[in-house]
Amino acid sequence: MAEVGRLTRATPAQPWLTPVLLLRVALVLFALVAWQVMAVSGWFYRDVIPSLPKIWTALVKLLSSTDFYWNLGVTFEEIVIALALGGIGGIVAGLIVGGNKFIASAFEPYLYYLGPTPKIIFFPVMIMWFGVDSGSKIAMGALSCFFPIALNVAAGMRQIDQVLIKVGTSFRANWWQMTMKIYMPAMRHPIVNGLRLGLGVALIGTLLAETKLSNRGIGFLVIQAYNSFDMPRLYAVLLVLFMMAIGINSVVAHFAKLDEIKQK
Amino acid sequence: MSAGALTLRRFAPQAVGLGSLVFLLVAIEILIRLGLINRFIIPLPSEVIASFGRVVAEEDIMDRFWQTAWECLASGVLLTVFGIILGVAMHGLPLFRRACETWVAAFAAAPLVLAYPLFLVLFGRSSLTIIMLAFLSGLPPVILKTIEGLSATRRVLLNVGRSFKLTPAQQFWKILLPSALPTIFVGIRLGLIFALINVVGVEFLINFGGLGKLINELAERYDLPGVYASICFVILVSVVFFVATERAERWLKSAA
Amino acid sequence: MAVATTQNRMAPAAVAAPAIMVVDNLAMRFATPEGDDVVALDDVSFDVNPGEFLSIIGPSGCGKSTLFNVIGGLLGGYGGRVTVGGETISGPHHSIGMVFQEESTFPWRNVVDNVAFPLEIAGVGKRERIDRARHFVSMVGLDGFERRYPSELSGGMRQRVSMARTLASEPKILLMDEPFAALDEQTRLLLGDKVLQIQQQLKQTTLLITHNITEAVQLSDRILVMTYRPGRVKRIVNIDLPRPRSSEIVSSEAFGRYVAQIWSDLREEATRGMSDEQSRALHSGTPA
Numbered sequence: 001m002a003e004v005g006r007l008t009r010a011t012p013a014q015p016w017l018t019p020v021l022l023l024r025v026a027l028v029l030f031a032l033v034a035w036q037v038m039a040v041s042g043w044f045y046r047d048v049i050p051s052l053p054k055i056w057t058a059l060v061k062l063l064s065s066t067d068f069y070w071n072l073g074v075t076f077e078e079i080v081i082a083l084a085l086g087g088i089g090g091i092v093a094g095l096i097v098g099g100n101k102f103i104a105s106a107f108e109p110y111l112y113y114l115g116p117t118p119k120i121i122f123f124p125v126m127i128m129w130f131g132v133d134s135g136s137k138i139a140m141g142a143l144s145c146f147f148p149i150a151l152n153v154a155a156g157m158r159q160i161d162q163v164l165i166k167v168g169t170s171f172r173a174n175w176w177q178m179t180m181k182i183y184m185p186a187m188r189h190p191i192v193n194g195l196r197l198g199l200g201v202a203l204i205g206t207l208l209a210e211t212k213l214s215n216r217g218i219g220f221l222v223i224q225a226y227n228s229f230d231m232p233r234l235y236a237v238l239l240v241l242f243m244m245a246i247g248i249n250s251v252v253a254h255f256a257k258l259d260e261i262k263q264k
Numbered sequence: 265m266s267a268g269a270l271t272l273r274r275f276a277p278q279a280v281g282l283g284s285l286v287f288l289l290v291a292i293e294i295l296i297r298l299g300l301i302n303r304f305i306i307p308l309p310s311e312v313i314a315s316f317g318r319v320v321a322e323e324d325i326m327d328r329f330w331q332t333a334w335e336c337l338a339s340g341v342l343l344t345v346f347g348i349i350l351g352v353a354m355h356g357l358p359l360f361r362r363a364c365e366t367w368v369a370a371f372a373a374a375p376l377v378l379a380y381p382l383f384l385v386l387f388g389r390s391s392l393t394i395i396m397l398a399f400l401s402g403l404p405p406v407i408l409k410t411i412e413g414l415s416a417t418r419r420v421l422l423n424v425g426r427s428f429k430l431t432p433a434q435q436f437w438k439i440l441l442p443s444a445l446p447t448i449f450v451g452i453r454l455g456l457i458f459a460l461i462n463v464v465g466v467e468f469l470i471n472f473g474g475l476g477k478l479i480n481e482l483a484e485r486y487d488l489p490g491v492y493a494s495i496c497f498v499i500l501v502s503v504v505f506f507v508a509t510e511r512a513e514r515w516l517k518s519a520a
Numbered sequence: 521m522a523v524a525t526t527q528n529r530m531a532p533a534a535v536a537a538p539a540i541m542v543v544d545n546l547a548m549r550f551a552t553p554e555g556d557d558v559v560a561l562d563d564v565s566f567d568v569n570p571g572e573f574l575s576i577i578g579p580s581g582c583g584k585s586t587l588f589n590v591i592g593g594l595l596g597g598y599g600g601r602v603t604v605g606g607e608t609i610s611g612p613h614h615s616i617g618m619v620f621q622e623e624s625t626f627p628w629r630n631v632v633d634n635v636a637f638p639l640e641i642a643g644v645g646k647r648e649r650i651d652r653a654r655h656f657v658s659m660v661g662l663d664g665f666e667r668r669y670p671s672e673l674s675g676g677m678r679q680r681v682s683m684a685r686t687l688a689s690e691p692k693i694l695l696m697d698e699p700f701a702a703l704d705e706q707t708r709l710l711l712g713d714k715v716l717q718i719q720q721q722l723k724q725t726t727l728l729i730t731h732n733i734t735e736a737v738q739l740s741d742r743i744l745v746m747t748y749r750p751g752r753v754k755r756i757v758n759i760d761l762p763r764p765r766s767s768e769i770v771s772s773e774a775f776g777r778y779v780a781q782i783w784s785d786l787r788e789e790a791t792r793g794m795s796d797e798q799s800r801a802l803h804s805g806t807p808a
């Protein structure tokens with residue numbers, strides 16, 4: 001009789017060659033071409049925008065120098081220690097603050113409002129307290145990551161299912177057992193998320209400190225390249241740094257998500 | 265319970281918090297005077313408080329404050345305008361959004377401020393370097409929140425628009441955008457906070473500008489109480505800014 | 521309390537004036553995520569007469585909302601024809617005003633600005649549109665609330681705002697999809713009174729989609745009973761209760777009889793619907 005309306009089903013896209021991928025490739029290519037054009041145009045002072053081959057050469061040179069890896073090791077060590085110190089401090093503070101309503105109202109505002117402030121300005125104080133070597137850099141990193149971790153842990157404490165706490169109390173667990181066997185496991189996600197955030201800011205804090213005053217580390221390499229106006233090298237170091245930062249962040253985020261899915 | 269006692273109860277936590285702070289300062293003062301803490305590493309809190317006045321008077325603090333404020337304002341305006349425009353564009357071009365939204369998120373996580381030496385080369389030791397860094401650091405949250413806000417517009421409101429035969433432009437200005445505004449403001453607030461942190465941080469690092477430069481100068485002069493006092497001042501400014509934007513956000517959310 | 525007979529009033533002006541809307545062999549199919557086709561509507565035909573209040577009632581799953589969206593022009597790709605004043609519907613038609621089931625007031629506009637919305641779109645000047653909007657705000661009984669925001673109002677009041685907004689566009693046909701579904705029974709009855717009042721005042725042709733029998737009988741001139749999926753017209757019932765009506769009519773004998781009659785039709789369909797859902801839930805393994 002009358003024709004019937006029918007919704008058509010979309011044809012399934014081909015497995016890997018999607019429009020999205022094509023667009024991304026196109027955008028990247030466009031950026032690279034635009035860069036190269038600007039580099040050879042002469043519009044900019046020499047080497048401010050170095051040509052792509054120059055950057056590539058510097059990149060290869062950087063990644064094949066022991067110098068780089070040694071400095072990378074220094075920075076890595078600083079960040080790890082900073083994250084450990086800030087992490088433990090943050091977790092402890094978070095457990096205390098989150099565990100008690102009164103303490104939370106008294107002290108959490110300080111954490112919350114002092115968190116989003118420029119920490120690098122504390123660097124002169126850190127130098128005074130911990131010297132000009134790695135100590136002050138680690139201190140900067142630890143100070144930076146303390147706040148997000150503490151806040152995340154405190155929030156996590158509040159979200160724990162009260163039933164679990166009652167179970168622990170009914171079995172007369174002491175405070176150490178409660179912490180290690182109930183609070184910490186229950187808060188795996190806030191802690192992991194806090195550490196993820198903390199890693200990001202610890203990285204920034206440590207590296208910025210290195211650029212300001214240091215003779216070692218990746219931050220130092222950045223400033224060294226800047227001071228000698230070795231632009232290709234500056235770009236190379238920054239590229240490597242950013243790739244690593246984004247890479248580490250993605251990896252950690254990926255594992256955090258996997259862990260979350262597994263638990264569900 | 266009497267009214268007085270009730271008030272005491274209500275403000276007890278704040279009192280304890282503040283009290284602890286005061287107690288800590290007094291304890292440090294005593295310990296330094298007793299010689300247990302080196303006064304060349306930690307100055308007397310009383311000296312720091314005293315130097316507040318000196319710093320304000322001698323260091324043109326108002327000029328420096330306005331310098332920092334102007335840099336924040338400039339980068340704030342830039343990140344708001346470009347952030348919203350890019351967010352709207354990405355929302356309106358789904359393919360573009362699918363390709364680039366994760367890039368923007370990755371960019372948000374990237375430690376852009378570490379590239380400040382590069383910006384120094386590109387823009388010189390000037391306000392422009394500071395403004396550009398702050399602008400780019402604060403841009404991603406505005407873009408992401410704009411996209412989020414526009415996408416979250418309730419379907420029934422769009423249907424109301426369709427039932428009144430609104431043109432796409434009218435649909436955007438009269439329904440999509442007003443609906444998204446509270447979320448967009450959350451993004452702007454985040455962007456402004458990042459901008460402020462970066463402005464002061466970079467000022468300190470490159471020794472140019474307003475308040476950040478002040479801290480750096482005082483540090484180079486080994487004016488210990490001055491350094492502590494100016495750090496406190498900057499933290500205070502930053503907290504006030506944070507609270508003010510928080511109030512504004514709350515007001516906007518309640519009006520919606 | 522005499523049973524209303526045809527001598528009290530004539531049947532709706534089907535003979536006197538041509539139908540304002542004609543639905544002819546309307547059919548609608550959807551593809552499900554699993555891949556099969558679901559026929560939501562099959563061969564639905566009815567006329568709507570000018571000035572009448574027509575309710576469309578049916579069990580869940582009878583395609584009521586699909587019908588609403590098709591008539592409202594929000595859904596295309598249907599088979600058959602739907603015409604309004606001779607024009608085929610292909611997109612929202614200017615003679616049809618829609619009132620949605622969900623919360624649809626604009627939270628960022630106050631009451632009078634919400635109601636003035638269609639006038640604003642039509643380019644009416646500020647002073648005039650505020651005046652005209654106030655008229656409709658008053659009509660739905662919200663005098664004094666002009667400057668309030670939806671967040672300050674109750675659910676029932678917000679639905680009244682939505683209704684006033686649609687009325688402000690002065691549509692030839694008012695199309696409403698279960699506008700009172702989220703409200704409690706008492707509020708429903710009272711709002712029903714309001715709607716009746718307005719409809720009488722404006723002689724507004726109204727199409728009401730509902731699952732509530734009491735509401736349908738209270739408000740309508742005719743009731744269209746739909747079958748369970750695929751949705752077809754099971755029966756059209758003339759409601760010969762006297763006008764003007766009020767919610768008191770709910771207690772009359774004639775009212776009770778109409779409700780019973782419609783329920784017996786609906787029950788069949790609703791039962792079919794329920795057993796269908798149950799068997800599907802059984803097969804897919806999810807709890808019903």
